[in-house]
Amino acid sequence: MTAGGHVTLVGAGPGAADLLTYRAWRAVARADVVVHDRLVPVEVLDDLGEHVEVVDVGKAPGRHKVPQDGINALLVRHARAGRRVVRLKGGDPFVFGRGGEEYAACVAAGVAVDVVPGVSSALAVPALAGVPVTHRGTTTAFHVVTAHTRAGEQELDDVAAGCVTQRAATLVILMGVSALPAIVTRLLDAGASPDTPVAIVERGSTPDQRVTRVGLDLAAKRADELGVRAPAVIVIGDVAAHGLLEGTSDRGDVGDPRG
Incomplete structure (x- = not known):
């Protein structure tokens, strides 16, 4: 596994900021990089420090800012640089969220990865x-x-x-x-x-x-x-x-x- 950096796949819940779990909120608060989807409650990002890099990779019907392979590569690159990466996903990462693909990409690259379930x-x-x-x-x-x-x-x-x-x-x-x-x-x-x-x-x-x-x-x-x-x-x-x-x-x- 890559020393230092790691990726946490975080479920942001259905849309309301107060439906994030405490564990999810804590992971976001400790992140160096947050890579987020379109439908997450972005207000949870308002209080992040200036050092935190926030990357919007949100997908809309027929319009993908960053293809899935690009997202996978982004997570791996930041983690290999020793950064704490949060992949903030709407709902639960493993319910039609392609979280399994991102998890597998991290494992294949030797990057430490864990999951914070979300309210689907x-x-x-x-x-x-x-x-x-x-x-x-x-x-x-x-x-x-x-x-x-x-x-x-x-x-x-x-x-x-x-x-x-x-x-x-x-x-x-x-x-x-x-x-x-x-x-x-x-x-x-x-x-x-x-x-x-x-x-x-x-x-x-x-x-x-x-x-x-x-x-x-x-x-x-x-x-x-x-x-x-x-x-x-x-x-x-x-x-x-x-x-x-x-x-x-x-x-x-x-x-x-x-x-």
Whole structure:
């Protein structure tokens, strides 16, 4: 291992600064270099010393400031120079965050690396919107997928579709706003009930959080009408029913777009 320098992959949580863990905050406070994504709460960087180098490598749909190989090389280079490097990533580093690739790159280069888990948006954002991904008497399992691969938008696989069509588990979709029309078509074609509840939570954990609840068949149309934009988490299944936790759920209800 390289003497002195090391890399810490830090999960920044779903967006709100106060959802960083104490361990995450402490790692950032001790860093010599912070390499951060687009959706992290940048206010946590405001109090860093002047000696700390902050590098924005944020990715937006269709626009990557720094390709993944470049990020890997950046982490290794700074660590080999004896610096304490924090790779600050939205959510959890190992949940669709490519943290595994960065970890492996450090190991291959002989650089010491560790991980500070983060609060994943897949769980936190639904919870903050009052949507439990599991609920006694409703569902006891959930399945998390991303709507994007290296090739772009993808169709849901059979396992994901089966969660909804068989009402066997909650389906949580990350990075799925642009793919929502295709997702709806895929699920309906697979036999999902048109009135399956859907909750779309935009900008979860921030002051601008907005929740849209709607039946599956109208989900894409309603999202387009309301101008739903990324970042958003899409929850599909009976747990997304309006009024579930108040005992007044109605699967066919189109809820107030603000929750």
